[in-house]
Amino acid sequence: MKSRFYLKFTGRYLVRVVTLLIAVSIVSFILVSLSPVDPVQQYVGAVPNVSVEQREKIAEYWGLNDPPAERFMNWGKALLHGNFGTSLIYRRPVADIIKEKFSASLALMITAWIFSGLTGFAIGCLMGIFHGKWQDKILKKLCLTMCSIPTFWIGIVFLMLFSVKLGWFPMGMSVPQGVAAEDVTFLQRIHHLILPALTLSFLSFANVALHTREKLVDVLESDYVLFAKARGESRWSILKNHGFRNIMLPAVTMQFGSFSELFGGSVLAENVFSYPGLGAAASAAGMGSDVPLLLGITLFSALFVFIGNMLANIIYGIVDPQIREGYINESNNR
Numbered sequence: 001m002k003s004r005f006y007l008k009f010t011g012r013y014l015v016r017v018v019t020l021l022i023a024v025s026i027v028s029f030i031l032v033s034l035s036p037v038d039p040v041q042q043y044v045g046a047v048p049n050v051s052v053e054q055r056e057k058i059a060e061y062w063g064l065n066d067p068p069a070e071r072f073m074n075w076g077k078a079l080l081h082g083n084f085g086t087s088l089i090y091r092r093p094v095a096d097i098i099k100e101k102f103s104a105s106l107a108l109m110i111t112a113w114i115f116s117g118l119t120g121f122a123i124g125c126l127m128g129i130f131h132g133k134w135q136d137k138i139l140k141k142l143c144l145t146m147c148s149i150p151t152f153w154i155g156i157v158f159l160m161l162f163s164v165k166l167g168w169f170p171m172g173m174s175v176p177q178g179v180a181a182e183d184v185t186f187l188q189r190i191h192h193l194i195l196p197a198l199t200l201s202f203l204s205f206a207n208v209a210l211h212t213r214e215k216l217v218d219v220l221e222s223d224y225v226l227f228a229k230a231r232g233e234s235r236w237s238i239l240k241n242h243g244f245r246n247i248m249l250p251a252v253t254m255q256f257g258s259f260s261e262l263f264g265g266s267v268l269a270e271n272v273f274s275y276p277g278l279g280a281a282a283s284a285a286g287m288g289s290d291v292p293l294l295l296g297i298t299l300f301s302a303l304f305v306f307i308g309n310m311l312a313n314i315i316y317g318i319v320d321p322q323i324r325e326g327y328i329n330e331s332n333n334r
Contacts, residue, residue: 017306024302025076025295032291033068039088039289040064075295085292089284094296097281102300105270105277107193109262112200116262117255120205124212124251129239131217140213143206151265155199155272162195169195172274196273203265204258211254215247259308263301 040058063071078085084094123139130136162168170176170192176184219225220243228238266279274280278297285294 013310017303020302020306021299024299025079026072028295028298029068029072029075032294033071035289039291079299084296087285087293088290089288089293094292097293098278098296098300101276101278101281104275105266105279107189108197108200108270108275108277109266111193111197112203113255113258113262115197116201116203116205116258117208117251119201120208120255121212121251123205124209125216125239125244125247127209127213128216128220128243128247131213131220136213140210143209146202146206147210149202151199151203151268152272154202155196155269158195158199159272172272196269196275199272200262200265200269204255204261207258207261208251208254212247212251215250216243219243219246253313256308256311260305263304 039062040055059065063074066074075085082095084098086092087094087097090097123143127136127139127143159171163171172192176188176192220238225238225243228241233241263279266277267283268279269275270277270279271283278300281293282297282301284290285297
């Protein structure tokens with residue numbers, strides 16, 4: 001029974017991801033086609049003596065003179081064969097650029113994701129424990145303020161404070177300037193990583209903290225917690241046996257669901273700190289009208305966010321057997 005459920009579960013997610021990628025492909029291609037930016041002009045740039053005939057040849061080579069529907073079909077056929085096209089900016093295959101840039105961004109996003117989750121959960125627990133007291137009020141106002149501050153503004157403030165004024169961290173980049181890649185040490189990479197990761201983590205930790213606070217307050221005000229207090233259980237025992245156990249699942253689900261915010265925030269954070277990752281590549285592709293690279297990054301980001309949400313649902317079912325049994329019963333009823 002369970003094996004059949006897992007097969008249906010996997011098949012359902014495969015259908016969803018294929019549908020999602022098709023929808024994202026269509027919408028992205030339409031938006032890029034409607035862009036007023038001329039890709040030929042962006043490709044030529046400030047190069048002088050480029051005749052009209054040469055521009056026409058470039059447009060014909062890229063298929064820009066073909067109808068949009070035909071261009072989309074040609075692009076889709078190339079995708080099915082694993083060909084994402086060639087980047088107009090980097091003059092390299094899009095798949096290679098995404099792989100290279102994502103590997104550079106992965107350490108940044110993982111560090112920021114872990115830091116935001118742990119910090120948000122800890123602050124949310126503190127607010128829930130001191131509900132209604134001055135500690136709760138101060139931390140709640142801080143989290144509400146952080147939710148309304150743009151990522152790029154936080155990055156600029158951190159640069160001015162920790163890099164310019166205090167000199168604790170470098171101004172940007174992922175490695176020191178003028179140092180060969182093979183000569184860069186692990187500590188140097190960590191030193192360049194801390195400030196961008198800290199900036200990126202501020203994007204989602206406040207939401208996790210506020211969500212955890214509300215869940216913990218609901219648990220501490222429930223009837224079974226009041227009964228536990230009447231039996232003489234200590235405050236720490238109540239938090240360990242009833243509070244943390246019940247708020248862990250919602251916090252994990254929300255943290256995995258924050259992949260979209262994390263990926264979107266990396267575009268701003270990487271540009272502020274000149275970090276050579278996938279976010280900076282997406283920004284460069286948009287500004288330079290690099291259509292193949294922009295579409296490739298869009299599809300990859302959609303798949304990245306989908307995987308995050310899928311992992312949240314899987315972990316939710318593993319940790320809570322009742323959720324898994326509910327899915328099985330629902331599948332059997334169908």
